[in-house]
Amino acid sequence: MEHLDTNERQLIWERIQKALINEQIDTFRAEFLEMHPYDQAKIFEEQPEDIRLIIYTYLSPEETAEVMEHVERDQVEELVAEMNPSYAANVLAEMSTDDAVDILNELDKNKVASFLTIMDKNSSDEIKALLHYEEKTAGSIMTNEFVVVQTKQTVKEAMRHLRKEAPEAETIYYIYVVDVEKRLVGVISLRDLIIAEGDWLISDVMSDRIVSVPVGEGQEDIAQMMRDYDFLALPVVDFQNHLLGIITVDDIMDVMEQEASDDYSKLAGVSDMDGRDENSFVSAKKRLPWLIILLFLGMFTASIIGRFEATLDQVAILAVFIPLIAGMAGNTGTQALAVAVRGIATGEINNSSISKxxxxxxxxGIITGISCGVLVTLIVYVWKGDVFLGLLVGISIMATLVVATIAGALVPIIMNHFKIDPAVASGPFITTINDIISILIYFGMATAFMHLLTS
Amino acid sequence: MEHLDTNERQLIWERIQKALINEQIDTFRAEFLEMHPYDQAKIFEEQPEDIRLIIYTYLSPEETAEVMEHVERDQVEELVAEMNPSYAANVLAEMSTDDAVDILNELDKNKVASFLTIMDKNSSDEIKALLHYEEKTAGSIMTNEFVVVQTKQTVKEAMRHLRKEAPEAETIYYIYVVDVEKRLVGVISLRDLIIAEGDWLISDVMSDRIVSVPVGEGQEDIAQMMRDYDFLALPVVDFQNHLLGIITVDDIMDVMEQEASDDYSKLAGVSDMDGRDENSFVSAKKRLPWLIILLFLGMFTASIIGRFEATLDQVAILAVFIPLIAGMAGNTGTQALAVAVRGIATGEINNSSISKxxxxxxxxGIITGISCGVLVTLIVYVWKGDVFLGLLVGISIMATLVVATIAGALVPIIMNHFKIDPAVASGPFITTINDIISILIYFGMATAFMHLLTS
Structure with missing residues (x-):
């Protein structure tokens, strides 16, 4: 089977739909369950409510749970709301705990409480244990469905335990080892376990060089670690080293995608690009706050130029180069900003390397400034035949590039120092700051040397 | 063990360094090999050449290979060059084939040939099989160290085979099933295999709903698939469905990081942000090409304003609002561009949804345009007391925002249609286009209605 693209899914669905409409439950189930849950979810998302309501009656809560785990997170709320409450509670109970918790965190408190009451006690306890962790921390993305063994067990006993737990566990490829006080003391990969002899003790085959993360650790740092160390799962512990849960690589891939999208959105000045923009109002609502902030910053820039109106009145041609100079300042600042933000994210920039x-x-800035400055001086001189104008624009570009490059790097570093996410210093923001800097330099110089220009 | 931060690594290294200088090989090995290869690599990267040369003599090629797999890719070339050639060949032979191939692809042809000659035949054959695949395709990131079993084998036989192959294989958590002609026919997870009874046939326990990728598939699409379907590994096949290799999730995490960095760099107008910028010249070299292209585009903008010099001479105050209008155009265009680029990357935008x-x-654009336009008209009117100037700036902003938003979305969609990576339509590029559009609108309107302004 190839993975399915949008058209293939459409074709399959058209075939299945008949079975659904003709109430051929068995045919529908056979065809629908044949697909990977991701493809089931994609089809499901596109159906109108009346079709979805029929599908729920054809699938067990367990089967629907698998579909829900792959539905876009911002659509699940609506789906859960339309289900019969006891069916919904069962679906949530059958999902991976971490996914169920993500969904419950989106719902209002009363609804959550009622679902937890309907649910079997086992599942609701597991979910409650994860519900109170702060968003974007290890606690919020971990699951508590993992396999633990004791140091004193033999390999054979551990394997037997593993076979029993396998269907429920999120992963069985790392088995965590705890002592009698449930403290994490080691890890053994399934790879090593199947090679080991049956009567060996777990304490002899496990690795005690175990890497774990505290429950409050940020998800971005965890993603970085998982990537650096090539782990498939990471154990999460409290401050006394008790094993609380595990984070698996599939969740980390979602985190990486989300964080990358986040940084990208901020550089572009759009909040929350991940959610679907259903219509123009939704997307305008996400972009307007930024645009209005930038509008006021732009008015401030305008007021600065306004102070040089006398200069402009005398030498109108100065206005011609405003977008060039402001644009170059914005571009070079965005470059420096982006390099600094990535440097902070990857750890290249830390306290010891800031001055470097x-x-x-x-x-x-000096190299790019001199290169562009000389080039601009020549072009303006050839174009306008005025050596002083050329020098004025060229030297302004040069000074602007030096200052804008340093500002672009400095702003995220300072923000990071004050524990503010440096990515918030987005592209448009630094662009506007550099607009102002560049205009002050340009008109300041023009006003000082006006006698040379008007001659 | 916690994972190590920069300072902890420094402390550990200071302790180990003594052993190294005093030639206490055993102490050095015990302490160094105690660390995770990632931490070994980070320490290794910081050492001067003379220290590295000693370390090579203390570690076996296999141990050094583990370190090299975690060293930054752009530093490995230098390290391989300083090793004794036969030691280097052994190190490459001991590395995961996919990593060895990545490194060899960076070296010059003669060096590669000589390494392959020195290496044992088995390893050099495996490496040669992967060397010719195009960069950023499935072929270039897959490994050929995987475990296959036959449909007719029993579970017990498969497990025995697995135990033998485990130390060499990149992953043993998915076992691929081939028919007598080596065509991929199924997959079985180790999870299912350990639950199955020993005398069952593989053909009965395997899943034949297998998702595979063609060897020429692009790495970005593969990353997307792996994330959507939550796979830990994906098989790679040729057009006759012969199994050629597998791609594991740890490599895909690197791909995701690289692609995210790539899109981010392009939005900021910096080429190749990933490599380390050793000094100002290296980083200026990466940024100057963009700045010079943008300089010429900026000169073009300047020449357009130049055509309106007569208008400017009469109403110098018009210049005051140039950065505001151009800036708003740039910002709104970058927002629309970023949303479109992400939409294409995530598949939200496809041929059937373009018009939507x-x-x-x-x-x-209309909503943000009207909102910002009305706001600006009011502000300018209050500030300058000139209702016509207010209307001129406000209506310009409105028109600009509509056009810039559409342009920002249209450019990446058109590029994608012509199979050009839409992320190339970077932020600075769209900003400059929108500068020009906005200035044409603003000065065009100002010139047409000048009699109202000068009154």
Whole structure:
């Protein structure tokens, strides 16, 4: 089987739909369950409510749970709301605990409480244990469906335990080892376990070089660690090293995608790009706050130029180069900003390297500034035949590039120092700051040397 | 063990360094090999060449291979060059085939040939089989160290085979099933295998709903699939469905990081942000090409304003609002661009939804345009007391926002249609296009209605 693209899914669905309409439950189930849950979810998302209501009656809560785990997170709320409450509670109980918790966190408190009451005690206890962790921390993305063994067990006993737990566990490829006080003391991969002899003790075959994360650790750092160390799962512990849960690589891939989208959105000045924009109002609502902030910053820039109106009145041609100079400042600032934000994210920039980075950026600004400055001086001189105008624009570009490059690097570093996510210093924001800097330099110089220009 | 941060690694290294200098091989090995290869690699990267040369003599090629797999890709070339050639060949032979191939692809042809000659035949054959695949395709990131079983084998036989192959294989958590002609016919997870009875046939326990990728498939699509379907590994096949290799999730995490970095760099107008910027010259070299292209585009913008010099001479105050209008155009265009680029990447935008997206973006542009336009008209009127100037700036902003939003969405969609990576239509590029559009609208209107302004 190839994976299915949108058209293939459409074709399959058209075939299955007949069975659904003709109430051929067995045919529908055979065809529908043949697909991977991801494809089931994609088809499901596109159906109108009346079709979805029929499908619920054809699938067990367990089967629907598998579908829900792959439905876009911002659509699940609506789906859960339309289900019969006791069916919904069963679906949530059958889902991976971490996914169920994600969904419950989106619902209002009363609804959550009622679902937890209907649900079997086992599932509701597991879910409650995860519900109170802060968003984007290890606690919020971990699951408590994992396999533990004791140091004193033999390999054979551990394997028997594993076979029994396998259907429920999120992963069985890492088995965590705890002592009598439930403290995490080791890990053994299934790879090593199947190679080991049956009568060996777990304490002899396990690795005690175990890497774990505290329950409050941020998800971005965890993703970075998982990628660096090539883990498939990471154990989560409290401050006394008790094993609380595990984080698996499939959840981390979602985190990576989300964080990348996040940084990208911020550089572009759009909040929350991940959710679907159903219509123009939804997307305008996400973009307007940024645009209005930038509008006011832009008015501020305008008021600064306004102070140089006398200069402009005398030498109108100065206005011609405003977008060039402001644009170059914005571009170079965004470059420096992006490099700094990535550097902070990947750990290249840390407290010990800040001064080195700033010196490097200043050097970069001087090199790009001189190159572009000389080029602009020549072009303006050839175009307008005015050497002073050429020098004015060229030197402004040069000074602007040096300052804008340093500002672009400095702003995220300072924000990071004050524990603010440096990615918030988005592209449009730094662009506007650099607009202002560049205009002050340009008109300041023009006003000072006006006698040369008007001659 | 916690994972190590930069300072902890430094402390550990200071302790180990003594052993190294005093030639206490055993102490050095015990302490060094105690760390995770990722931490070994981070320490290794920071050492001067003379220290590295000593370390090579203390570690076997196999141990060094583990370190090299975690060293930053752009530093490995230098490290391989400084090793004794036969030691280097052994190190490459001991690495995962896919990692060894990545490194060899960076070296010059003669060096590669000489390494392959020194290496044992088995390893060099495996490496040669992967060397010719195009960059960023399934072939270039897959490994050929995987476990296959036959349909006719029993579970017990398969487990025995697995135990033998486990130390060499990249993953043993998915076992692929082939027929007598080596065609991929099924897959079985180790999870299912350990639950199955020993005398069952593989053909009865395997799943034949197998998802595979063609060897030429792009790595970005593969990453998307792996994330959607929550796989830990994906088989790679040729057009006759012969199993050629597998791609594991740890490599896909690197791909995701790389692609995210790539899109981010392009939005910011920096090429190749991933490599380390050793000094100002290296980073200036990466940024200058963009800045110079944008400089020429900016000169073009300047020449357009130049055509309106007569208008400017009469109403110098018009210049005051140039950065505001151009800036708003740039910002709104970047927002629309970013949303479209992500939409294409995630599959939300496809051929059937293009017109819907463009209508939505036009609507978004109208809503944001009217909101910002009205706001600006009011502010300018209050500030300057000139209702016509207020209307001129406000209506320009409105028109600009509509056009810029549509342009921002349209450019990446068109590029994608012509199979050009839409992320290339970077932020600075769309910003400059929108600068030009906005200035034409603003000065065009100002020139047409000048008699109202000068009154």
């Amino acid at each position: 980075i700033l010196v490097r950026e200043a050097g970069t | 997206i463009l209508v939505r973006e036009a609507g978004t």
